[in-house]
Structures are given as C-alpha cells and as structure tokens.
Amino acid sequence: MVTTKASLMSQTQPTTMMDESIPTTQTTEVVHTPVATPSASDKAARLNAPTIIDINNVDFYYGQSKALHGINFPIKEKLVTAFIGPSGCGKSTLLRCLNRMNDLVDGTRIGAGSIKISGVDIYDPSVDVIELRKRVGMVFQKSNPFPKSIYENIVYGLRLQGINNKGRLDETVERSLRGAALWEEVRDRLHTSALGLSGGQQQRLCIARAIAVEPEIILMDEPCSALDPIATVKVEELIHQLKQDYTIVIVTHNMQQAGRCSDITAFFYMGRLIEIDATEKIFTNPTQKQTEDYISGRFG
Amino acid sequence: MTTTPSNAPYSNGPASEQIANIRETLLLMASLANRNLSLAMRALVERDEKLAASVEAEDSQLDELEISVDELVINHMATHAPVATDCRFMLVASKISSNLERIADQAVSIARRSLELNKEPLLKPLIDIPRMAQIAEGMLRDSVTALIERKPELAQEIIKRDKEVDAINKQLARELTSFMLEDPTTITRALNLTIVARCLERIADHCKNIAEEVYYLYQAIDIRHDRTPTS
Numbered sequence: 411m412v413t414t415k416a417s418l419m420s421q422t423q424p425t426t427m428m429d430e431s432i433p434t435t436q437t438t439e440v441v442h443t444p445v446a447t448p449s450a451s452d453k454a455a456r457l458n459a460p461t462i463i464d465i466n467n468v469d470f471y472y473g474q475s476k477a478l479h480g481i482n483f484p485i486k487e488k489l490v491t492a493f494i495g496p497s498g499c500g501k502s503t504l505l506r507c508l509n510r511m512n513d514l515v516d517g518t519r520i521g522a523g524s525i526k527i528s529g530v531d532i533y534d535p536s537v538d539v540i541e542l543r544k545r546v547g548m549v550f551q552k553s554n555p556f557p558k559s560i561y562e563n564i565v566y567g568l569r570l571q572g573i574n575n576k577g578r579l580d581e582t583v584e585r586s587l588r589g590a591a592l593w594e595e596v597r598d599r600l601h602t603s604a605l606g607l608s609g610g611q612q613q614r615l616c617i618a619r620a621i622a623v624e625p626e627i628i629l630m631d632e633p634c635s636a637l638d639p640i641a642t643v644k645v646e647e648l649i650h651q652l653k654q655d656y657t658i659v660i661v662t663h664n665m666q667q668a669g670r671c672s673d674i675t676a677f678f679y680m681g682r683l684i685e686i687d688a689t690e691k692i693f694t695n696p697t698q699k700q701t702e703d704y705i706s707g708r709f710g
Numbered sequence: 711m712t713t714t715p716s717n718a719p720y721s722n723g724p725a726s727e728q729i730a731n732i733r734e735t736l737l738l739m740a741s742l743a744n745r746n747l748s749l750a751m752r753a754l755v756e757r758d759e760k761l762a763a764s765v766e767a768e769d770s771q772l773d774e775l776e777i778s779v780d781e782l783v784i785n786h787m788a789t790h791a792p793v794a795t796d797c798r799f800m801l802v803a804s805k806i807s808s809n810l811e812r813i814a815d816q817a818v819s820i821a822r823r824s825l826e827l828n829k830e831p832l833l834k835p836l837i838d839i840p841r842m843a844q845i846a847e848g849m850l851r852d853s854v855t856a857l858i859e860r861k862p863e864l865a866q867e868i869i870k871r872d873k874e875v876d877a878i879n880k881q882l883a884r885e886l887t888s889f890m891l892e893d894p895t896t897i898t899r900a901l902n903l904t905i906v907a908r909c910l911e912r913i914a915d916h917c918k919n920i921a922e923e924v925y926y927l928y929q930a931i932d933i934r935h936d937r938t939p940t941s
Contacts, residue, residue: 666791693793695930702794707725 453688456673459486462627462657463508467523470503470512476521477503479681490649490658492672492689494665496709499678501661505629508532508659509546510539527627547620551632553612555604555619560587560596563604563615567623582622590618591648610641617648621656628652630660634667646671665705669693677701728786729796732779732803739775739810740854742768744847746817747913751843754824754906755836765821772814779807798930802923806857809916809923813850816909816916823902823909833889833899838882842910845875849917853924862928868921869933875914882907 461484470478478500485491493501503512507525510532512518524531532542544567555563564586565579573579583600587593592614596607604615613633620628630649634642649658649671662668668675669689676686677698685698696702703709746765753762783800786792792800849868856865886900922934 665793669793694797696794705793706796 453690456486456489456688459489461485462487462528463659464526464529465504465523466526468504468507468525469521469523470500470507471517471519471521472503472515473517477681478507480523481683482523483676483683483686485657485659486674487657488653488655489673490653490660490671491674491676492668493659493661493676493678494663494668494705495678495684496704497663498680500681501676501678502631504678505631505659505661508627508629509543509548511543511548513539544623545625546627546629547623547625548629549613549616549620549631549633551635553609553616553636555607555612555615557603557605559601560604560607560615561600563619564622566619571623586618586622589621589652590614591644591651592618608641610637610644613637613641613645614648617645617652621652625656627657627659630658632661632663635663642667665693677704679704725786725790728782728790729799732782732786732799735775735779735782736803736806736810737854737858739772739779739807740850742772742775743810743813743817744850744854746772746814747820747843747847747850750817750820750824751840753821754827755840757824757828759825759828762821762824766818769814769818772811776807776811780804795927798927802927805923806920809919813913813916816913819909820906823906826902827899827906830899833896833903838878838885839903839906839910842875842878842882842907842914845871845878846910846913846917849875849914849921853917853920856921856924857927860928862925865921865924865928866933869918872914872918875911879907879911 463485465481465483465485468478468481469476470481481500481504493505495501506512507520508527520533525533527542527546530537556566558566561579561583564583565573568579568582584593584597587596592611595611596615599606604612607615613636617628617633634645637645646667649660652658653673660668660672672689674686675689675692677684677692677696677700679700685692685696685701687697692701693705696705746768749761749768750765752758753765783804787800790796849871852864852868855861856868883904886904889896890900919934922932926932926934
C-alpha cells in the first residue's frame, strides 16, 4: 500500500513533502494528551498571585469585646477579594483595619498580630495614617459626596496635599471620572453640585474621588447596597476594569455580587475566617459546611 | 449556630417548597418508571396483553412530569439563583428526570415487543432477559435510594453493575443469532427478543447515568465517561 501511495504521490509532490503529510504517531498522541482546562490554571495563578496585604493572626477588640479572632490570610495584588458573612461577623471591622479607619472609633485596638501592606506594618507608630489612607482608598455603603461641585469632590484630596495647579487638577478630574465610568455622563456639568447626581452616579463619583489620589488598594464596604440593578451593574463593571490597576477588597451581603465580581472570596463567621478560596470554588463546592449553609441561605 | 444538612429543605419559605417539589416530582417519576418496567416485564413473561397496553397508557404521565421538572428547575434558578449543592441539584434534577422518562420509553418498547412475541409460541424459556431486568430494576431502585439517602458510595457501586447487564446482552445476542442461522422461522421472535434485551441494556445505561448524577450532586466530582473520582 505504502509503495503504491508513494509512487502515486511522487508524480505531483516531492517525496519530502509526502513524508510530512503522513500522520505520525506523535500527532496522534497530541490529540490524546489531557489538556488542563483554562479555568483551572487561571484559578491556580490567582491563588499564587503576589501578596500585597498580609494579615497575620490579627485579634481585634471593641473595648472588652473581641471582634476578630486570629485572622490570618494574604490579600493578593490586583485581584478582587470579597469578604462575605452574616452581619456582625467582623468583615467590615477587618476591612476598616486595612486603612486604620477603626482608629477613629474609641476603645478599639488590635490585641495581637499584624497587618502589613507591601511588607510595612501599618500599625507601626512611625506610619503616617494620612499617607496610608491615600494608598488605601475607601468607598462606603452610602455614597457620601461632599456638598460641593463634582469637580471639587474629585480634587479634594489633591487640594489637601497642596496641589492647586489647574492643569494637573483638570487632568486628574478627567482621568478619575473616566476611570469611574462617569465622565461621559457629567463632563458638561462638572461645576454643578455633586448632590444633584443620581444615587448610582454619586457612588461612582465616590469611586472617582477614591482613585483621584492614585491609591494602590481600594476598599469597598457594600458599595452597591443602596443602588438599583442598573447602577449595580455599572459599578460591578467598573470594579472589573479597576482591578487592572488596583487591588480591590469588597464587603458585600449580595452573594451573587461576590460571585460575579470577585476572584477570591473569604467567608467570615463570628469574628473568624471560616474559608477562603477562589470564588468559583466557594460558590460551587465550598469545603466548609458553614460556608455552604450561608451562601445558600440556610443559616439560622 | 444551627445549620441544616446541605440541600436539606430550608426551614421554611418558597425556596424550601420549590426544592422539595422538585425532589418529590423526581421520586414520583422514579416510582412510575419502576412500575412501568415491572409491568412490561410481567407482560412479557406472563404473556399478558392487558398489562402491555397499560404500560403504553401510563407513559404520557412521565412525559408530563419530565416537562414539569424542567419548569420547576428553571423557575427556581431564575428566582433564587441557587449556589453550591442547590445549584448542582438543579442541573442533576433535570438530567435525572430526562433519564427516568427514557427508562419509561424503553419499558413501552418492551411492552410492544411482548405483544408481538405473544403471537407465536415461546422461542426458548426466558432466563437471561428476566435476569437483566432484575439487575436493571435493582439499579433503578438503588440510584433513587442513593439520591434520597445522600449515598454517593452506593451510586458508585451501581455503576459497576451496568457491565453485568452489558455482558448478558452480548451473550444473548450471540445465542439468538445462532438460532436465526439454524432456523429462519425463528427470525421474528429472535429479533424481538434481541430488541427486548437491548431495551434492558439501555435502561441499565440510564440507571448508570442517574447514579453518576447522584455522585456529582453529593461529591461535586464528575465521574461520567469513566473518569475516576480522583481526576
């Protein structure tokens, strides 16, 4: 057979070409080689991403009451990490520890452990808290624009730093509003009151204000809980874009939101970290029964 | 903290009702499929035309139930966005219902063949076919038990029994072929028996599919197509 085929083919093609055209055993093997699914390798890459915030055995107290018990896990750079758990589980407390917002509450203290951002202990006495909060921005549950114009809201942080150069401020306003997907909607009314914006726009303005000072990390405490579904989608799309440049930590009560927009999900219960894993693992097959009961609404 | 077992009914509320409703519909389908298979086999063995007719008559009920399971599933997914075990249950419920409906279809085929076979005397005593049916019925019963009692290990065990049914089917097909070669007057009967055996082999396949779905539901590991639980 082979000789017949070779003699037939040699009339039209050089023999070297013909050799290549015959399927070799090697190509057959390639077909049977199991291929790692993209999602699986992507998940591994995420879990092995560089650490930006290292939370190390943190105990936290409100007066005598211990709100966090030995919290110990890393937050990965340029990923979205969602904190979920029932009310009072300590997720917002932990979030506020990350930029020392709890310093503003009397009687609070970190009883043990440390939180390091890029290797620096943020509770070290030498740390400048204002500088820290510039690096670790925050967006709150209820949008809280200042009763000023849209423009002044964005440049507020820069003015505090003594920056008054109009070109620099204009550039920051446009960059931040574009970054928060709000530019097209407000470019014609930058000098009108921010309070005239819709709820969803106000929340995106707060995100724009947070990114105006070019932080590394953005903390979001239930950023969509007061928004309608359309505004929620816009903020979620924004989160997706922002993670190219920033590390985002989001606290949410909306399970589907955590599922949709985070890469890694941490589940807290009664001041303890119960489980942390790639988001799809948490929502399809969590290891801990408490996690499953919570995400599927079976608590209580 | 008080918690309920995963995928156990919620303490109350519409989510609980919907999931319970899907479970109950599946159980109803399983018992009807089981009953139809038994009736079809009795129709064959006892050469009873009335029983054969009843299998055909009851099949439409399973068709309706298959559709209603899918309606319940899509309704629950759209309104409750289930996750984890609940989410797997939605996928699995739809597949199990479709397999149960097909088991009932195969029972109808067996009943129809039995009507044909009744027109002539028995070709040979029925030994292998009732044996296949017995294994298949056991697989069906156990796959439902594995679902209700949350026993993935039982589901895994059922899968192995499918090979037994396959082996009997092959052996019987060879035997019936030799009948046909020796005496062409046996061809109609031998072919009808071959088809009945094939139906039972298919039913065992569907039971295997159900068992694989049950394993996936409780272990979150897909073992279809001979994938081992570790892969």
